[in-house]
Amino acid sequence: DAGVIQSPRHEVTEMGQEVTLRCKPISGHDYLFWYRQTMMRGLELLIYFNNNVPIDDSGMPEDRFSAKMPNASFSTLKIQPSEPRDSAVYFCASSRSNEQFFGPGTRLTVL
Amino acid sequence: AQSVAQPEDQVNVAEGNPLTVKCTYSVSGNPYLFWYVQYPNRGLQFLLKYITGDNLVKGSYGFEAEFNKSQTSFHLKKPSALVSDSALYFCAVRGFKNNNDMRFGAGTRLTVKP
Numbered sequence: 001d002a003g004v005i006q007s008p009r010h011e012v013t014e015m016g017q018e019v020t021l022r023c024k025p026i027s028g029h030d031y032l033f034w035y036r037q038t039m040m041r042g043l044e045l046l047i048y049f050n051n052n053v054p055i056d057d058s059g060m061p062e063d064r065f066s067a068k069m070p071n072a073s074f075s076t077l078k079i080q081p082s083e084p085r086d087s088a089v090y091f092c093a094s095s096r097s098n099e100q101f102f103g104p105g106t107r108l109t110v111l
Numbered sequence: 112a113q114s115v116a117q118p119e120d121q122v123n124v125a126e127g128n129p130l131t132v133k134c135t136y137s138v139s140g141n142p143y144l145f146w147y148v149q150y151p152n153r154g155l156q157f158l159l160k161y162i163t164g165d166n167l168v169k170g171s172y173g174f175e176a177e178f179n180k181s182q183t184s185f186h187l188k189k190p191s192a193l194v195s196d197s198a199l200y201f202c203a204v205r206g207f208k209n210n211n212d213m214r215f216g217a218g219t220r221l222t223v224k225p
Contacts, residue, residue, distance in 0.1 A: 033213075042215065042217045043155075043215040043218070093155075098145075099160055100213060101157065102154030102156070103154050104153060104154050105153075
């Protein structure tokens with residue numbers, strides 16, 4: 001198995017632009033998580049899905065952030081419009097039971 | 112309030128010496144506890160977990176952790192540190208709002224010097 005796949009690995013954009021981050025979970029995993037990691041705030045859970053249904057989005061910082069999971073093998077995290085304070089590493093993780101398996105992350109820089 | 116804490120931002124040890132990375136938790140009910148490691152520019156990798164059973168849990172790369180209910184701790188240990196163990200270590204607990212999301216500590220940077 002290739003593990004959790006995220007794209008792009010790096011994204012540099014200008015303030016106000018729309019950003020879409022993508023994630024392919026491990027096949028057979030029914031939970032998918034989106035995290036954000038920054039030096040100041042550490043690792044934060046943004047949202048998670050179970051069987052493609054959003055269960056808890058209380059960690060989504062504001063309405064500019066949205067996430068979807070149209071099927072079991074794909075999820076997106078969208079930021080519109082992006083702001084410099086959104087600069088961070090965004091991780092996707094998937095799980096079938098207890099432990100979570102993380103993707104390599106997307107490093108987002110908003111200028 | 113439910114929480115997980117890693118009291119040390121950084122731990123420095125000499126190669127060959129034992130290492131300990133500390134973690135304490137506060138969770139109602141039985142905790143599910145985890146340790147993850149993060150190498151530079153990589154995602155988190157699962158090391159080990161405690162769900163139930165033996166309080167001493169063995170994991171990847173020679174690491175182990177001891178669940179101590181009375182002290183509400185789950186410290187990560189290794190008898191002999193390697194330079195390649197240098198990384199960022201996260202303790203995590205499951206079971207906040209429900210049993211499906213995980214909360215991570217702030218992380219402890221371990222540096223092993225030759």
